[in-house]
Each structure stands twice: as structure tokens, then as C-alpha cells.
Amino acid sequence: MDRRHLEIAMPFLVIVALVILWQAIVQLFGVRPFILPAPTAILAAFMEYREAIMDHALFTLVNTLTGFAIGIAVGVLLGIFIGSSRLVYAGLYPLLVGINSVPKAAIVPILVLWLGIGQPPAIATAFLLSFFPIAVNVATGLATVEPELEDVLRSLGATPLDVLRKVGLPRTMPYFFASLKVAITLAFVGAVISETIASNDGIGYLMLQSASQFRVPLMFAGLMVTAAMGIATYAIFAVLESRVTGWATRRHDTHFGGG
Amino acid sequence: MRPFVELEGVSLRYGRAQGTLALERVDAAIQPGEFAAVVGPSGCGKSSLMKLVTGLLPATSGTIRVAGEGVKGPLKIVGMAFQNPTLLPWRDTLANTMLPLEIVRPHRHRLQRHRQEYVAKARQLLASVGLAGFEDRQPWMLSGGMQQRASLCRALIHSPELLMLDEPFAALDAFTREELWAVLQDLWMARKFTCILVTHELREAAYLADVIFVMSARPGRIVATHRIDLPRPRTLDMTFEPKFVEVVHAMRTQIARARNEARVTAAAS
Numbered sequence: 037m038d039r040r041h042l043e044i045a046m047p048f049l050v051i052v053a054l055v056i057l058w059q060a061i062v063q064l065f066g067v068r069p070f071i072l073p074a075p076t077a078i079l080a081a082f083m084e085y086r087e088a089i090m091d092h093a094l095f096t097l098v099n100t101l102t103g104f105a106i107g108i109a110v111g112v113l114l115g116i117f118i119g120s121s122r123l124v125y126a127g128l129y130p131l132l133v134g135i136n137s138v139p140k141a142a143i144v145p146i147l148v149l150w151l152g153i154g155q156p157p158a159i160a161t162a163f164l165l166s167f168f169p170i171a172v173n174v175a176t177g178l179a180t181v182e183p184e185l186e187d188v189l190r191s192l193g194a195t196p197l198d199v200l201r202k203v204g205l206p207r208t209m210p211y212f213f214a215s216l217k218v219a220i221t222l223a224f225v226g227a228v229i230s231e232t233i234a235s236n237d238g239i240g241y242l243m244l245q246s247a248s249q250f251r252v253p254l255m256f257a258g259l260m261v262t263a264a265m266g267i268a269t270y271a272i273f274a275v276l277e278s279r280v281t282g283w284a285t286r287r288h289d290t291h292f293g294g295g
Numbered sequence: 296m297r298p299f300v301e302l303e304g305v306s307l308r309y310g311r312a313q314g315t316l317a318l319e320r321v322d323a324a325i326q327p328g329e330f331a332a333v334v335g336p337s338g339c340g341k342s343s344l345m346k347l348v349t350g351l352l353p354a355t356s357g358t359i360r361v362a363g364e365g366v367k368g369p370l371k372i373v374g375m376a377f378q379n380p381t382l383l384p385w386r387d388t389l390a391n392t393m394l395p396l397e398i399v400r401p402h403r404h405r406l407q408r409h410r411q412e413y414v415a416k417a418r419q420l421l422a423s424v425g426l427a428g429f430e431d432r433q434p435w436m437l438s439g440g441m442q443q444r445a446s447l448c449r450a451l452i453h454s455p456e457l458l459m460l461d462e463p464f465a466a467l468d469a470f471t472r473e474e475l476w477a478v479l480q481d482l483w484m485a486r487k488f489t490c491i492l493v494t495h496e497l498r499e500a501a502y503l504a505d506v507i508f509v510m511s512a513r514p515g516r517i518v519a520t521h522r523i524d525l526p527r528p529r530t531l532d533m534t535f536e537p538k539f540v541e542v543v544h545a546m547r548t549q550i551a552r553a554r555n556e557a558r559v560t561a562a563a564s
Contacts, residue, residue, distance in 0.1 A: 182379065182381050184375075184377045184379055184381050185381040185383075187346070187349075187351055187375060187377075188375045188376075188377075188381065188449075188450075189398060190351060190369045191349045191350075191351065191369055191370055191371075191373040191374075191375050191459070192371065192372070192373070192395050192398045192399050192453070193369070193370075193371030193372070193398065193399060193400065194398045198397075198398050202383075202394065202397060202398070203383065206383070206385050207383075207385075209385075281385075283384050283385040283433060284384065284385075
């Protein structure tokens with residue numbers, strides 16, 4: 037196996053090694069299942085309850101993606117708004133940071149008060165956690181457009197909308213996609229938190245229920261499924277990113293000499 | 296003939312009344328199709344002068360007229376190029392060159408239907424600066440000199456009447472720079488636009504310009520005007536002739552004196 041293949045295989049090798057180590061530790065030291073279940077026990081729990089787990093996982097996935105979609109829409113619009121004007125930037129940025137620094141778990145009870153339990157607060161929490169990095173990154177991308185380039189365009193009679201379309205948005209794409217990878221994982225966190233606090237469905241609910249009954253292998257099975265969903269969505273956006281913003285990475289760095 | 300660009304008593308102060316005076320009572324006139332250069336020590340407000348003429352910055356006092364009309368907001372037809380080529384990394388060289396056509400009227404409305412015609416025009420322009428065959432390269436695949444050539448093409452693709460250049464060759468090595476002087480001279484001779492070149496390189500100014508304005512250190516004032524009546528096309532060999540060397544030397548002395556005066560005033564205050 038050459039180096040390139042090894043590089044691709046590395047993440048899987050690490051996971052396999054970790055699972056083997058985990059299994060070995062649990063068996064060697066006789067760790068009790070309600071402290072840390074062995075991977076085999078988790079797998080057994082998953083197989084036994086797979087239908088219920090998958091139902092709950094689907095519920096969580098739908099909440100996450102819905103909240104995330106709203107987060108993208110709001111985050112992009114807010115980012116454009118903030119990034120296009122220094123005045124708006126100065127006015128809104130501190131407020132945004134303030135809102136973002138409030139622990140979202142603390143907001144869920146308020147959301148429950150407003151929206152009831154189940155799906156609505158889960159979507160709202162996923163949205164609240166995911167829109168911020170998107171807005172900040174889009175704003176940063178727009179705010180760092182070279183002033184010379186703006187001068188070039190303005191002296192051609194470009195409207196602010198022209199500048200946004202021709203330079204601002206394309207330039208912001210690498211920032212935007214970087215933020216999506218962060219935001220999607222945060223959206224999962226948000227949905228699961230809300231389900232833990234106020235829901236009768238979803239992975240969060242499943243975790244809480246199995247914890248209260250000391251069914252720790254089931255808990256871990258839920259955790260694994262959530263992690264798998266997180267990795268899968270992350271991977272989708274990573275692929276999208278390299279497709280859309282390949283120009284920003286310059287992998288085939290060949291230069292031509294001469295003036 | 297009426298000057299194409301006219302400055303009358305133009306001053307520029309940054310900030311409020313106590314702010315830095317960047318330019319002080321600048322008078323200048325540039326004829327249509329003339330190549331003008333502005334030289335001076337760094338921080339003399341050369342770049343500010345450019346922003347004033349293109350209307351990107353309002354003057355504190357004085358009047359600026361371009362093509363007979365007072366400049367009130369950003370002009371809509373000017374070509375510009377800077378030290379930094381500012382090519383868009385997500386576009387290839389051809390698409391970068393054609394960017395102004397997507398913005399300037401009436402081209403922006405004609406571009407879709409007459410695409411072939413415009414592409415041919417852009418390829419021709421790129422070929423004239425020696426970039427034939429590089430149309431589909433991304434900017435970062437080009438050397439600094441080539442990027443600057445592409446930047447010049449972008450500034451000229453919509454056939455502007457006025458080209459503004461702010462130290463366009465300052466970041467290039469000496470040989471590439473001299474090559475590009477010739478490229479720029481050829482473009483100017485073929486298209487006869489009015490050109491204002493801001494530079495600190497005196498040989499560059501004397502090689503390219505018909506008229507050179509020498510500016511003092513901050514606040515920038517025009518301390519001398521030189522007419523260069525060497526025949527065109529000028530060659531690099533001419534830059535070693537006594538007449539050429541004399542002009543460059545004279546400007547060198549004027550700028551040195553202006554710098555000294557500024558130092559003395561600064562020490563006295």
C-alpha cells in the first residue's frame with residue numbers, strides 16, 4: 037500500500053484501532069457495562085433496538101437539517117447585511133457575540149414556553165446554534181474585499197449590488213463553506229439538547245430515557261448513530277466545498293516563468 | 296483644445312478641519328490623449344490625487360473637471376490598475392479581463408448576445424500584451440509580470456477614455472518593469488487614451504509620459520512640470536541619452552529639495 041492510499045485509509049484505521057483498544061480495556065479490567073459498555077455490547081444493543089433507534093435518529097436528523105436550513109438562510113442574509121456596511125457591522129456585531137455567548141441549553145426552556153415541546157424547539161435550537169458562525173464568516177468574507185478592487189469596480193459605474201455579485205459573494209464562498217462544516221455539527225448539538233430537555237422523540241430523548249433506566253449500551257448506541265450522522269453531513273459539505281471553492285486551495289501549484 | 300482633465304486649486308484634507316492636509320492647491324491640465332505622470336516622494340498624496348480625479352474621493356476645495364464636466368461622484372468609464380494586480384482568483388485570465396464588460400454600460404446588456412465578439416476582442420487584447428495562450432490560466436498560475444499585463448488588459452477592455460495607473464509596476468523586478476513600459480507605451484500609442492500614471496520611479500515617468508508633474512512631500516503641491524518631447528516610440532536606449540538623464544536628474548534634485556524643506560518645516564514646528 038503506497039502513501040496516498042494509506043492517507044485515505046488512516047481515519048478508518050484509527051477508528052478500528054480505537055475500538056479494539058476500547059474492547060480490550062473493558063474486558064481486561066472488567067469494566068462494568070453501566071460505566072462503560074464494550075463495543076460489542078453497544079453493537080448488540082443497536083441491533084436489538086435498531087428500528088427504534090433509527091426512528092429517533094431520523095427525527096433528530098429532520099430537526100437538525102430544518103434548523104440548519106433556516107440557519108443558512110438567516111446567517112447568509114445577516115452576514116451580507118453586516119458585511120456590507122461598517123456602520124451595521126459596528127452596531128450588530130457586539131450584539132451577535134452577546135447572543136452567541138448565552139448557553140443555548142438555557143434558552144430551550146424559553147423556547148418550550150413559546151413553541152411547545154417536540155419538534156419546534158428542537159428546530160429552533162438547531163437554528164440558533166448554527167446561524168451564528170455562518171453570519172460571522174459571510175460578514176468577514178465580505179468585509180475583507182480588497183479596497184483597490186472595489187475602486188476598480190466603482191470607477192466602472194458598478195452598483196453596490198454589482199460589487200456584491202461579482203466580487204463579494206464569490207470571494208466569500210470559502211468562508212461560507214468553512215462555516216457550514218462548523219454549523220452543521222452545532223445544529224446537531226442544538227437539536228439533541230432540545231430533545232433531551234423537551235421532547236418525546238429523537239436521539240436526545242432516547243439518551244435521556246435509556247440513562248434513567250441504566251441501559252448504558254443503548255445510550256452509547258444512540259451516541260454512535262448521532263456521531264455517524266454528524267460525520268456524514270460534514271463529509272457532504274466538505275465535498276461540496278472542494279467542488280465550489282477549489283480555486284481557494286491551489287493544489288496544483290505550477291507557475292510560469294517570465295514577465 | 297480644451298484639457299481632458301483639469302484641476303484648479305484642488306486641496307484635500309483628511310478628517311475634520313484639523314486633519315492632515317494631503318494635497319494643497321494643486322493645478323494641473325492634461326490634454327486629451329496625453330500621457331501624464333505624477334512623481335513625488337512617498338506620502339505626497341499621489342494616490343489621493345488619483346482618487347480625486349476618478350471621483351472616488353471628494354476634494355475639500357477646488358474644482359476637478361474631466362471631459363469638461365465637474366467630477367461629483369465616481370466616474371463610470373475609467374480604467375484603473377494598481378500595484379496589486381487584484382485579479383479574481385476564481386476566474387481565469389480571459390474572464391478576469393472581461394470583468395468590466397459585465398459592469399460598464401452598454402456592454403453589460405450586450406455581453407450575453409454578442410459574447411463571441413467580446414471574447415474575440417479580449418483575446419486580441421491579451422495577445423497584444425503577450426498573453427496569447429494563457430487565457431484559460433488561473434491568475435495564480437501567472438508570474439507577477441503576467442498578472443500585471445492581465446490587469447492592464449482588464450483596465451482597457453472597455454476602451455476607456457481615461458486610464459489611471461497607481462504604481463502599476465512597483466512590485467516587479469527591474470527587467471520585467473522595463474518590458475512592461477514598452478507594453479504600456481504600445482497600448483497607449485495604438486489606442487490613444489488619456490493616461491495618468493502615478494509612480495515614484497523617475498525613469499519610468501520620463502520614458503512613458505508627455506508631461507510630468509513633480510510633487511512635494513506632504514502636503515502635496517506641484518513643484519515643477521516637465522514636458523518630455525522625445526520622439527515615439529521611445530526605446531530603452533533613449534533612457535541613457537544625455538537629454539533623458541538630464542530630465543531625470545532635474546526631477547531627482549527637485550524631489551530631494553522638497554523632501555528637505557518638509558524635514559526643516561517639520562523640525563521647526
